[in-house]
Amino acid sequence: MGSKSITIPALSKIKVTTDEVDLGQDNAGDSQSSAVLLPQLHTKIPNVVNSKGNYLYTDDGLEILDATGGAAVACIGHNNPRVKAAIVDQLDKIEYCYSQFFTTPPVEKLSRYLTESTGGLMSRVFIVSSGTEAIEAAIKMARQYFTELPEPQLQRIRFIARKQSYHGNTMGALGTGSHVARRAIYEPMLSPHVSHVSACYPYRGKNDSESDASYVARLAQELEDEFQRVGPDTVCAFVAETVAGATLGAVPPVPGYFAAMKEVCTRHGALFILDEVMSGMGRTGTLHAWEQEGVTPDLQTVAKGLGAGYMPIGALLIGKKVVDVLDHGSGAFVHSQTYQGHALACAAAYEVQAIMQEEDLLANVREMGDYLGISLQQRLGSHPNVGDIRGRGLFWALEFVKDKEKKEPFPAKSQLAKRLQATGVQKEFCISLIPGNGTADGKDGDHIILAPAYNTTRAEIDTIVDRTEKVIKAVLG
Known part of the structure; x- marks a missing residue:
């Protein structure tokens, strides 16, 4: 039984509009809806064809x-000209090489900038292509940390996160977060080793007669109770968004909240992970949102404001305590991704950070x-x-x-x-x-x-x- 040959359309003949994909004269009269798997298959969305500053321009004339x-x-x-120029300049040198074998100046410069921006408290950086990937890396790093301690704690396989949280859409990240709708159909496949405590959500969670200090004490006790319920020596880390993001809606923590949460983690030897994919890299007024909370995470994720959308990029920042354990252990992170440390993405992100700094x-x-x-x-x-x-x-x-x-x-x-x-x-x-x-x-x-x-x-x-x-x-x- 012979196979059927498929005629590949000439790229020059493909014209795309909001309503249809026209494959040109070879397919005269034969049009089809978008070939993209859109968010809603039966709902058209605006087709952005240009942009400048803070405006998007659609093919039907909307600004x-x-x-x-x-x-x-x-x-x-x-459409920032400086970032575009930085991308072109990097393209003239090297766009990509495999980070398992090579490093490049852009990844070295960006990583150095990130560690120095924390005063050296976060001493290494693992650069990936998205916030979700950064969270996946953080989960793996937390587990590896406990396997490489001088006296390994192999029983530590659990994570505690917060209700109405979101940490990404891959299976590990989705299982860590608590976005009910996005988790729903995948629930049977998600890790059973994650549990959730209340978010710091004063609008609905804080009683009218309760002070900030009392509210924080109650949330800290809830976290303590969850450690005790699952077994304190089974917990790898507590994971939270420094300022709650898309699922809860820009909720800043009340004063003292994160210091209290970290104290519980420290007392039980668990790591303290802050997700700053949305709230970090300047979004809340300081480069790192945790600077306003009087705490330092053991692991921190960033993404959105790192590259400003000019290239897909995210990063895991790793605290000195964790790095020291790996340094005296295997000396390697048991995790890698094809596009980690992408030279072009790092060059774009470095220029974004330079603009942020120079323009105050x-x-x-x-x-x-x-x-x-x-x-x-x-x-x-x-x-x-x-x-x-x-x-x-x-x-x-x-x-x-x-x-x-x-x-x-x-x-x-x-x-x-x-x-x-x-x-x-x-x-x-x-x-x-x-x-x-x-x-x-x-x-x-x-x-x-x-x-x-x-x-x-x-x-x-x-x-x-x-x-x-x-x-x-x-x-x-």
């Missing part, structure tokens, strides 16, 4: 204000972040369906409720956050928002996130708040 930098990624805006963008994040928070409170704080406005730096969220006094969330079936996002990109509003659902309890509740670029201006903040208010009123009245 959309990117108030979130995608997923809090494009932190210096789009962290100061702008703090100043414009305060202005954004105040503006949101003034314009939307009294809205009957806005239950909470929270954030830090240029990372803010609005949580929506049916009843403000009772804090009653909208049911999941209303898909409120998705409707707000879909409304935002319509021509009447032209603003991109990050939607989040399951805010209240993992199932019900909605929020939207605003995460503008670090070089945003006061005028752009005014426009963001104005358009956000119009979207909310259009959907909720």
